Amino acid sequence: MMQTDWEERYRTGDMPWEKGEPSPGLVDFLAAHPELPRDTVCVPGCGTGHDARVWAKAGFNVTGYDLAPSAVKLSRERTTAAGLTAHFQQGDFLADKPAQVFDWVFEHTLFCAIDPGERDRYVEAVLRWLKPGGQYLAVHYMISDTDGPPFGTTREELWKRFSPHFELVQEWVPRSYPNRTGLELMLWWRRKA
Numbered sequence: 481m482m483q484t485d486w487e488e489r490y491r492t493g494d495m496p497w498e499k500g501e502p503s504p505g506l507v508d509f510l511a512a513h514p515e516l517p518r519d520t521v522c523v524p525g526c527g528t529g530h531d532a533r534v535w536a537k538a539g540f541n542v543t544g545y546d547l548a549p550s551a552v553k554l555s556r557e558r559t560t561a562a563g564l565t566a567h568f569q570q571g572d573f574l575a576d577k578p579a580q581v582f583d584w585v586f587e588h589t590l591f592c593a594i595d596p597g598e599r600d601r602y603v604e605a606v607l608r609w610l611k612p613g614g615q616y617l618a619v620h621y622m623i624s625d626t627d628g629p630p631f632g633t634t635r636e637e638l639w640k641r642f643s644p645h646f647e648l649v650q651e652w653v654p655r656s657y658p659n660r661t662g663l664e665l666m667l668w669w670r671r672k673a
Contacts, residue, residue, distance in 0.1 A: 491550050502534040503588050505619050505654025505666050510538045519583030522609050524573035525590030529555030532566045535586065542566040543582070545573050574601045578609045585610045587618035592630035603641050607671070616646060616669040619654065623663055638667060646671050 510516075518539040523532045526544030528551060535542045536559070544555050544566060555568040573590065585606050594602060606616055623632035646669035654666045 502530040503619050503654075504656055505664060506531055506586065506588070506617075507534055508655055509617065509666070509668075510534060517583075520580070521584040521586055522578075522582040523586050523588070524605070524609070525588070525593060526555055526568065527551050527589065529559055529566065529568065531586060531588050532568070533559055533562055533564050536564045536566040537562075540584070544568040545571055547572055573609070574598060574605045581611045582609055582614060583611055584615045584617060587616070587620070589621075589630075591618070592621040592623075592628065592633065594629075594631075596626075596631050599641060603645070607645055610671050612671055612673040614671045615649075616642070616667075616671060618667045618669070620665045620667065621660070621663060622665050635665060638665075642667070642669055 519541065521535045521540045521542045523535065523542060523544045526532050526546050529544050532542045532544035532555065546552050546555070547570070549570050552568045552570045559566050559568070574594070591599070591602060610616060620633055620638060621630050622634070623630065625632045649668040649670055651665065651667050653662065654664055656662070656664045
């Protein structure tokens with residue numbers, strides 16, 4: 481299994497995934513659903529916090545989580561500078577026991593960043609961090625790459641991994657960053673109670 485030194489990538493600025501803005505699909509989702517209760521949200525693999533900030537701006541109680549201390553530091557600084565409130569913690573989402581369970585887990589770049597051999601642990605982690613009946617919203621990168629990160633996935637793999645534990649609420653191809661147009665799939669799941 482290949483290990484990526486995420487802290488080194490952040491410290492050296494080697495961050496090709498850093499787009500300087502939140503996921504367009506998430507921005508559109510939150511704009512389209514003003515009726516959602518403003519609950520707790522966990523953003524694992526939060527990076528520099530763009531997605532966490534858009535949840536916070538929409539009124540949610542957000543916790544961003546990342547392995548890399550430098551990512552957490554950047555997230556905190558940028559969130560304060562934006563005049564928003566969100567919590568950021570350094571840790572391993574796949575291994576850690578959560579201090580609290582959340583109403584939402586938002587996936588954007590963690591599933592494709594981890595070695596595919598870790599994906600069973602990823603599903604177990606989502607179940608550990610999410611309340612029964614909670615919502616799992618995911619932007620998946622539908623590419624064929626096996627020499628990542630990013631590592632690709634298929635709708636069939638996602639269905640096999642998540643449908644035993646979740647009911648699908650909605651599925652769609654979102655608006656994306658220019659270099660990802662048509663390569664992302666958004667899935668909104670509700671955890672089975």
